[in-house]
Amino acid sequence: MAMTAPARHVRLGAQERLRALTSDIMDLIIDRGLRAGDSLPTENILTEELGVGRNTLREAIKVLQALGVVEIRHGFGMFVASNNLVALADSLTFRGRMSLRHKGHEAHELVEVRQALEAGLIGSAIDVLDEEQLRELEALAVTMEERAAGGQSFVEVDQEFHRLLFSCLENELLTNLLGVFWQVYRTIHEAIDTGDDGNPIAGLAETAKIHRDIVESVRIKDKALAAELMHRHFDGIRSQLTEFALEA
CATH class of the missing domain: 1.10.10.10 (Winged helix-like DNA-binding domain superfamily/Winged helix DNA-binding domain)
Incomplete structure (x- = not known):
């Protein structure tokens, strides 16, 4: 000794x-x-x-x-090394997955940070989004609706929607952080809500609709409504985490 x-x-x-x-x-x-x-x-x-x-x-x-x-x-x-957040993404993904086996506390925190980031910055995005970008957002929302109607998941489309929404801010760090949080979120989401093919399946129609509503709020430049809708979107994800923790 x-x-x-x-x-x-x-x-x-x-x-x-x-x-x-x-x-x-x-x-x-x-x-x-x-x-x-x-x-x-x-x-x-x-x-x-x-x-x-x-x-x-x-x-x-x-x-x-x-x-x-x-x-x-x-x-x-x-x-x-070139600017990237690969190490951060790997670390947060691991911690998010691990926390799902322990009541999901850290997973909740990660979603909460992403919620605050996107809801807080959507007003700034509204100020600079142009008509072409709005049309692209609307097209992505339409794709979500079509896939939801057919019972198909649209994870990649969802990711592109959020990337495009904030790309107009031309903030490289923000883009990288959103990419990190998306990677973590996708891992968590697939862990708590998957079908036989491993794709998220619950709430497809609701998810598609809230993205459609976000596009409309952005189009009319209603910053308060856009922020509220973004909050509501992530509140749904956090509810899923809570349900998963209770079942675990």
Whole structure:
């Protein structure tokens, strides 16, 4: 028993040192003004500048690679990774799925954040949406209605509807975040409401109708109604989560 405590302390110390090294590498990227796609110094240069061994450096690089900060191109070297939220998406998807086995608390939180984001920004989208984008939204709503009438799911159409609705804001971070939340939402939704083919099947007509109503509220530029409809849309999803948790 006496020998386990020192080993634990060594392990914690190693983790802290690794965390400090990853922070130093990120500081180096920022201090040198590197951008996505720019190459990092070679391993030899980094080990010398940071005062660490090659194996320790490689451990830190693996961590940064998992975080989406650094990209390894075999035969070419290390580069600052392009802007993406893949690591965040994977982490949130895992936590959302795991929470479904434990009353769905984190899944509720994820849907709540997406609800607040979309309902809060739809007014800004209304200000800049043009007639062509409105026609595209309406066409997507029609497709949802047609598929709902035939008992067919329309997950991809739904995703495109929400992407298009906010793409007019030309906010890359927002687009990426919505993509992350959609990926998480889709995983959760398929877990709580699937048919034999694995596609969400419940409430197709209701879902199609609320998207149609959102389009109409956007067309007449009724920001309060559009926000209310978006809230209602996600309230339905949260109700499904609650029902699933009670059955689990």
